[in-house]
Amino acid sequence: MINVENLTKRYGKHTALDDVSFECRPGTVTGFLGPNGAGKSTTMRIICGLTPPTGGRATVLGSPYRRLGNPGARVGVLLDASAQHGGRTGREVLRLSARILGADPGRVEELLGQVGLGDAAANRRIGGYSLGMRQRLGLAHALLGDPSVLILDEPANGLDPEGIHWMRHLLRRFAEAGGTVLLSSHLLREVEAVADRLVLIGSGRVVAQGTLDELVASSGVRVRATDTLALRAALTAAGIDAETGANGPLLAHAEAERVGRAAAAAGVALVELRPADDGGLEQLFLSLTTGTTDDGKGVR
Template sequence: MCPPAPAIVADGLTKRYGDAVAIADLDLTVDPGNVFGFLGPNGAGKTSTIRILTTLTEPTAGTARVAGHPVSDRASVVEHIGVLPETPALYDELTGREQLEYVAGLRGHDDWDRVESLLERFDLADDANRRVATYSKGMKQKLGLVQALLHEPSVLFLDEPTSGLDPRAARTVCDTISEVAAAETTVFLSTHILPVVEELADTVGVLYDGDLVAEGAPSELTDDVEAGSTLEDVFLDVTSEQATQR
C-alpha cells in the first residue's frame, strides 16, 4: 500500500524582493494530519513562505504543492485550505454572523449548524450580531479562526493564532488544533509562543534568513541541546549559532 502523498511539499522554494532574499532554496515536507511548528525570528521569511503556500504571492523560483495541488493552481489550493493570517481579513461594517455568512457563501458552504457550533465554542454566539468594528482584537482573532475552520479544510495555516487571546480562549484554540489534527487535518502553525508549539507540534522547523536551519520532532531537537532543554532553549541555541556564522 502506497503511503499518502504529503499535505505540503516545497522544492527549492525561493522568494526575492529585489536584491533581498526572503526564502532561499527551501525544501519542506509535511505529512497529512501532522502539526508542523514553523519557527523563526522576525524577518526570517516565515510570512513569505506562508503567503506562497496559500497562493497569495508567487515564488521567484522553485515549486510547492498543497493538498496535492501546485500553488500555481490557486483555485484548487484555496478550495482545500483554511487560513488565519496574523491580522484576520474581516469587514468592519458587517456583523460577526454576516462575515461568516459571506465567507460561507463564497465557498458554497451551507452547514449553519457548524457555524453556530463554532461561534459557541469560541464564546462568540452572544456577540455574533454585533458589528466587527466593535470587536476587541481577541474577538477578531477568534472570528478569523472560525472563518478558517468553517468549511473543514484539509490543510490549515495559522499565523500567531493565540495573539490577543486570554488564557481561556488560548486553551480553546490549542484544544481545537489538537482535535482537527486528530481528524487528519494538517496544521501549519507559525507562532512565537514556543510552549504552544512544544505542546502541539509533531515536527518543528526553524527558519533563519530564509534557510531551514533545524527540523525534527520537538523531543529530538531538545535532546540535541541537552537533557531537560525546552524548545525555547533550542530556538535560542540554533538562532544564536546562525547569527555567529553569518
C-alpha cells in the first residue's frame, strides 16, 4: 500500500506539487502519468524519502519510507537506471546488494535469468551496458529483496518491444500475487495494457484518477440526432447538461444509457451515441493535460 496525502513541494517561488493525493492498493498496478514537468518524479522521490516535502506526507506500507526497517527488502525502487556503478559487473552489483539486504544469495542467479541477463551480460561491466540492459538490471535489483511494493520511474525506457512485453507480464504477475506497483511511464499504450488504475498529473496537480473506464465515463458522451433541437430539448427536460461538441454532435454530461433513454422518451431518433473520449488512454491523456507542460524549471 502506498498513500500520498496532500503533498506540496515548493522550490523557492516555484510550486512543483500542489496538494497531490492518491493511493496505490495491494494487488494493483497504478499508472502515474503526466507530461514533462508535471511533478511525477518529484512525487516518487518524496515517496522514497529522497526529497522532503514542503507539506503533506507519503507512506509506504503504513510508514514513511525512511522509517521502514530494511526498506530495500520491503520496497523495490527503480528511479534512474543510469545511476549504477559502471566499473562493476551486473552480477557483482546484485551480489553486493544481496549481502547488504540480507537477501538469499540464490536470488541473484534467479533474477539474472528472470530479467534476461545471461552469463555473458551478467559478467560484463555495467559501463558497457545499453540503456535496456541497465533497465533490466535495475528491475532485478528492485526485486532482489522479494518486496511487496514496487516504485518504478520510466522502467521501459530503452527496452525493445520484446522487453516491454516481458516487463508488462512481470508487473502483472507481481500484482496478481498481491504486490503493489506504482509505475510512471510515457508509453501510454503500455500503461493502458498493464495498469488497473490511473493517476494523471499536470502542473503539479492531480487532474484525474480512477480506472480507465471510470475516467472515460466521466468525460460524458457524444450524441447526434436527426433533429438536434429536439435532442437538446429532450436532454434539457431530463436534466442533462449538454453543449455543442466538435463537428456537430452534442457533448452530454451523463451516462450513455441515461442519454439514450431521454432521447427515446421524447421520440428522438439518434444516429450517434458514443463515449466522448473513445480514443483510449492517449486521447484521455491529451484532453486532460493539454497546457500542463514543463515551464522550463526542469521539474519532472
